[in-house]
Amino acid sequence: MSGDAQSHRAGGPAPPWPAPAKLNLFLHIVGRRPDGYHELQTAFQFIDLCDELDFVPRDDGRLTRQRDSSYVPEASDLVMRAAQELREAAAERRRDANGLGADISVRKRIPLQAGLGGGSSDAATTLVALNCLWGLGFTAQELARIGLGLGADVPVFVLGQAAWAEGIGERLQPIAPSESAYVVVRPDCAVSTAEIFQAPELTRNSPPITIRAFFGSGGRNDCEPVVRARYRPVAEALDWLGQFAPARLTGTGSCVFAAVANEERAREVLAGLPARWEGFVVRGRNRSPLQDRLAAQKGAEVDSE
Numbered sequence: 001m002s003g004d005a006q007s008h009r010a011g012g013p014a015p016p017w018p019a020p021a022k023l024n025l026f027l028h029i030v031g032r033r034p035d036g037y038h039e040l041q042t043a044f045q046f047i048d049l050c051d052e053l054d055f056v057p058r059d060d061g062r063l064t065r066q067r068d069s070s071y072v073p074e075a076s077d078l079v080m081r082a083a084q085e086l087r088e089a090a091a092e093r094r095r096d097a098n099g100l101g102a103d104i105s106v107r108k109r110i111p112l113q114a115g116l117g118g119g120s121s122d123a124a125t126t127l128v129a130l131n132c133l134w135g136l137g138f139t140a141q142e143l144a145r146i147g148l149g150l151g152a153d154v155p156v157f158v159l160g161q162a163a164w165a166e167g168i169g170e171r172l173q174p175i176a177p178s179e180s181a182y183v184v185v186r187p188d189c190a191v192s193t194a195e196i197f198q199a200p201e202l203t204r205n206s207p208p209i210t211i212r213a214f215f216g217s218g219g220r221n222d223c224e225p226v227v228r229a230r231y232r233p234v235a236e237a238l239d240w241l242g243q244f245a246p247a248r249l250t251g252t253g254s255c256v257f258a259a260v261a262n263e264e265r266a267r268e269v270l271a272g273l274p275a276r277w278e279g280f281v282v283r284g285r286n287r288s289p290l291q292d293r294l295a296a297q298k299g300a301e302v303d304s305e
Contacts, residue, residue: 015296016052016107018289019125021116021282022156023047023184023250023257025177026219028206037168038197041208043219044153045162045177047184047282050289051110051118053079053125057133058101063087066105078123078150079104086127089146090136100134111278113190115251117157123150124157125290132297160288164211175211179284180259183266184250185241186278187233191253199226224249237277244269259284 024042031039063083083102091097104126110118127143130136138146140159147154152169163172196202203222227249228235234249237256241247245258260266266281273279 014054015293016054017125017129017293018050019053019110019118019121019157020046020285020288020290021049021110021118021121022153023182023284024115024221026214026248027221027223027251028209028219029202029204029222030206030208032204033168038204039167040165040169041206041219042165042169043163043175043177043214044156044165045179046285046288047116047182048285048289049110049116049184049280049282051122051125052107053122053129054105055126055129055133056103057130058103059099060101061099062101064101064103066103076119078119079106079126082123082126082147082150082154083130085146085149086130086134086136086138086143089138089142090134094136100130102130102133111186111255113192114186114255115191115249115253116184116255117153117251120147120151120153121157123147124154127154127158128290128294129297132294157288157290160291162284162286164214173211176286177215177284178259179286181261181263181266182257182259182282182284183241183244183269184255184257184280184282185237185273186255186280187231187237188276189231189233189254191227191231191234193252195230196223196226196252199230201229202226221249223252227253233277240274241269 022044025045026043028041029038065080087097087100110116124147127147131138144155144158147158148170156163161174164175165172206222234254238247241256241258245260247256247258249256270279270281
């Protein structure tokens with residue numbers, strides 16, 4: 001039994017719900033659909049850089065976001081949208097769904113517009129946590145379908161397993177890449193995903209590959225040349241990190257990452273990081289820590305009965 005679970009079961013404060021960041025280990029764009037969305041192939045792996053969310057259920061129907069230094073503008077607040085979408089879905093099976101509410105607080109550690117999936121992960125953690133705390137009984141697959149309406153990356157965070165993804169990112173197969181130590185560098189800029197996917201110079205016809213071929217070759221990121229050309233700080237970060245190990249953009253950026261031998265080596269590399277950039281030493285995780293938190297919550301509820 002974990003220390004957090006013991007504290008919770010003894011009446012102490014409930015541990016926070018983690019929302020892990022992700023890396024795109026590669027990203028190929030294999031086509032474009034008539035609706036404008038791109039057909040992708042990518043591999044998602046979680047890393048142990050996490051936002052933390054707290055939820056206090058209410059029975060008066062109010063959904064409140066506790067504002068602090070991690071404030072996200074209302075228009076892009078996927079946490080509140082996720083809570084609202086979940087409650088609307090619950091109304092189809094529960095008469096009292098309108099009374100479901102929660103006070104929600106978020107401690108942001110994942111940089112914004114960095115290609116690390118922080119907003120999608122926060123939304124997924126909201127769906128998983130409130131489904132449990134409200135006692136709704138949605139399956140993980142049902143939550144993933146709700147999450148897909150919030151963003152193409154949300155389902156992989158809901159399901160909580162490193163995955164090979166196709167389509168717009170919604171067709172997922174579990175994979176188990178090496179849980180490497182990584183150096184992650186965030187240069188001094190933010191990258192617009194919409195801008196990159198609308199760029200005329202973006203390659204959109206990469207030939208599809210198999211999972212076996214990816215594990216053999218490692219693939220590439222088709223967005224990287226576009227981001228490199230348009231965002232000089234990203235190009236500089238790729239060149240700097242590339243001195244130590246093969247460096248790659250994650251998603252549409254701005255973060256870049258490289259796998260290294262171990263965490264000690266990662267700290268050595270990060271010690272020389274230019275002061276204008278932010279850096280992290282992280283470990284790849286094929287199972288999301290959100291799944292462990294959910295299991296601890298369910299265990300605590302069983303023990304309290």
